[in-house]
Amino acid sequence: MEWMCQSFDALGSALLYRILAARNAVFVVEQQCPYQDIDGRDPLSLHLVAQVREASEPPQIAAYLRLLPPGLAYDEASIGRVITAASHRGTGLGRELLARAIAIADERWPSSSLRIGAQAHLEAFYGACGFVKASEPYDEDGIMHIEMLRPPAAQ
Structure with a gap:
């Protein structure tokens, strides 16, 4: 597994x-949810990516999310567009992705809480990582969602 966290301009x-193909495959095709994925926030976000390389094939996205600085989507820093490719679900990769994202956010924005607009059925998953429910569904x-918050690292 190859991990990287890059600014938009460094992605290439x-x-x-x-990344956009993987997001489309999960959110639009698999979840049958036509929505405007390109929302203008990618250029201002950090992009955490896990890729796998097999033989001479191009690398494949195994997991991905974007980290948004405070003030971009919410007052707090936030995590969005969280995906784990179908081929890697159930392996613990999603938990590793989230743990890495939390560590990056804590380092980058230590005085900011971390907010996520989570799909409601994933409340326990995010709860296990320190997020608490912060809205009604x-x-x-x-798709039903809830907002969840994780307190800042520097408390």
């Missing part, structure tokens, strides 16, 4: 293409 066109693009 080939990696950006693979709401419908976003036909």
Whole structure:
């Protein structure tokens, strides 16, 4: 597994293409949720990516999320577009992805809480990582979500 956390400008066109294809495969195709993925926040976010390389094939996205600085989507720093490729679910990769993201956010924005608009059925998953429910369930693009918060590292 190859991990990297990059700014938008450092991603390069080939990696950006693979990221957008992976996001589309999960959110639009698999979850049957047509929505506007390209929302203008990617250029201001950090992108945490796990890739796998097999033989002479191009690398494949195994897991991905973006980290948004405080003030971009919420007052707090936030995590969004969290995906684990179907081929890597159930392996613990999602937990590793989230743990790495929390560590990066804690280092980058130590005085900021971390917010996520989580799919409601993943409340226990995020709860195990220190997030607590911060809203009532709401419908976003036909999928029930809840906002969850994790307190700042520097308390």
